[in-house]
Each structure stands twice: as C-alpha cells, then as structure tokens.
Amino acid sequence: xPQQPIAVLKFGSSVLRAATDYPAAVAEIQWHRERGxxxxxxxxxLGDDTDNLLARANEVAATHDEALLAELLACGEHQSxxxxxxxxxQAGQVAHRMDARSAGLLTRGTPMNARPHSLxxxxxxxxxxxxxxxxxxxxxxxxxxxxxxxxxxxxxMTALFVAQRLRARRCRLIKDVDGIFSSDPAVTAGLPPRFRxxxxxxxxxxxxxxxxxxxxxxxxxxGYAFEVAALGSAGGTLxxxxxxxxxxxxxxxxxxxx
Numbered sequence: 392x393p394q395q396p397i398a399v400l401k402f403g404s405s406v407l408r409a410a411t412d413y414p415a416a417v418a419e420i421q422w423h424r425e426r427g428x429x430x431x432x433x434x435x436x437l438g439d440d441t442d443n444l445l446a447r448a449n450e451v452a453a454t455h456d457e458a459l460l461a462e463l464l465a466c467g468e469h470q471s472x473x474x475x476x477x478x479x480x481q482a483g484q485v486a487h488r489m490d491a492r493s494a495g496l497l498t499r500g501t502p503m504n505a506r507p508h509s510l511x512x513x514x515x516x517x518x519x520x521x522x523x524x525x526x527x528x529x530x531x532x533x534x535x536x537x538x539x540x541x542x543x544x545x546x547x548m549t550a551l552f553v554a555q556r557l558r559a560r561r562c563r564l565i566k567d568v569d570g571i572f573s574s575d576p577a578v579t580a581g582l583p584p585r586f587r588x589x590x591x592x593x594x595x596x597x598x599x600x601x602x603x604x605x606x607x608x609x610x611x612x613x614g615y616a617f618e619v620a621a622l623g624s625a626g627g628t629l630x631x632x633x634x635x636x637x638x639x640x641x642x643x644x645x646x647x648x649x
Contacts, residue, residue: 395429487522489525498531528550
C-alpha cells in the first residue's frame with residue numbers, strides 16, 4: 392500500500408515554552424494527519440533549557456571539551472522529544488521516537504557545528520507506516536558515534552534535511568510569529584507587512600534571526616520549498632524560488648486545531 396504524503400513539522404523552543412504547550416503541538420500534528428499526511432515531528436528543547444544547560448557548564452568549567460558540551464546540550468532536545476512522544480501517546484496517537492542514532496542522522500564537522508550528510512530514510516518510512524515519528528532537532532552523530540550539534544538554531548536544519556531526504560510534500564517550521572515579516576514585529580511600531588511568499592535569498596537576509604541561515608541556504612541549494620508559520624496558522628510564509636508576494640492585509644489568520 393503506498394505511503395501517505397509526508398509532512399515534517401518543526402516545533403521550536405519559542406512555541407514549546409513549558410510542558411503545558413505539548414497538547415497544542417499534538418493538536419497541530421493531528422490536524423495534519425486528519426488531512427491525509429504522515430507526520431514527522433522535529434522537536435526543539437523546551438524554552439530556555441539549552442541556555443540553562445550552557446550556563447551550568449560555564450559554572451563548573453571555564454573551558455569545555457566540545458564533545459562533552461555537545462552531549463550535554465543535546466539533553467534538552469532528547470528530553471523534549473520524549474515528552475512529545477508521551478503527549479502524543481496520551482492523546483491516543485501511535486508515536487515512535489527516533490533519536491539521531493536510530494534515524495541514521497550522520498554528520499561531518501566539529502561537535503558543536505556539524506553538518507548533516509546522511510539519513511536512514513527506510514527506517515523512518517517503516518515507523519511512519521504505523522504512526523507519527525518524533526525526532527529531536529539540533530543533534531546528530533558523527534562517524535565515531537559521538538553526539539554532534541548542528542549550530543545555533545539547528546533544529547531548522549534538522550527539519551529541512553529530514554524533509555528533503557524523505558521527499559516530504561511539506562516542511563513547516565513552526566515559530567512564535569506567523570511567517571516572515573518585512574521587519575522584526577517585536578521591534579517595529581505596528582505590524583509590518585508579512586510575506587505570503589519569499590525567495591530563499593531574501594528569507595536568509597530578512598529572516599536570519601527567525602530561521603537558521605545555513606538551513607535556508609541548504610534549502611536553496613536543493614530547490615526545496617518550505618513554510619514558516621505560527622502554531623495553528625492557516626497562512627504563514629512560503630519560502631521558495633519566488634517571486635516575493637505580500638499579504639494584502641496584516642491580519643494573522645488562525646485555524647482551530649483542537
């Protein structure tokens with residue numbers, strides 16, 4: 392039986408601020424599943440967990456073994472992916488957690504700034520046949536089996552790499568704002584114009600603080616379109632070859648996912 396189209400949904404730390412936020416993420420996943428998609432959920436650490444782990448490392452040591460620090464910081468994503476899987480199971484959904492090792496997410500480079508180069512796509516497809524797959528973002532493993540990290544904001548890279556390798560029909564990076572704006576809405580008076588569609592180069596230039604620049608370049612090099620949107624959004628921004636298009640209204644539309 393042919394597998395359903397795949398949607399890769401990335402849930403960032405800005406939308407997973409506390410354990411009470413997982414039910415809304417579960418509802419988002421269910422919304423996509425009800426529309427005929429298999430779902431891979433890529434999950435960031437909760438809130439400030441990564442910064443807090445780094446602060447603890449700085450408290451005990453002035454300099455760090457990069458391999459050990461990468462292993463420590465990855466704990467945030469591992470914890471979050473387990474919590475997401477438990478939340479999905481609590482809601483009656485079949486869910487499988489796959490860490491970087493079981494997903495075959497291999498990397499090259501330094502422990503703190505690695506790049507993904509391989510994925511065990513057949514293993515992920517096998518799990519998707521029976522339920523949602525949850526993968527921790529930001530993390531990988533190198534040829535020696537050490538934990539590696541994909542740089543600051545690396546969960547965006549995880550989601551786009553997994554989506555491109557799985558040939559996912561949709562990759563949506565879920566943020567705390569509904570797409571890419573012409574300027575940062577957090578520091579702009581009023582609501583700035585929002586893009587319905589934006590080319591990769593401008594997304595990297597304008598949305599650099601919102602989406603990891605390396606991840607945008609990865610998508611551009613492979614001609615892979617993806618979305619940036621808020622939780623429960625009916626719109627968001629499509630990042631693609633272009634041309635750039637703005638929404639006529641600055642209003643942000645939401646859909647009920649519960």
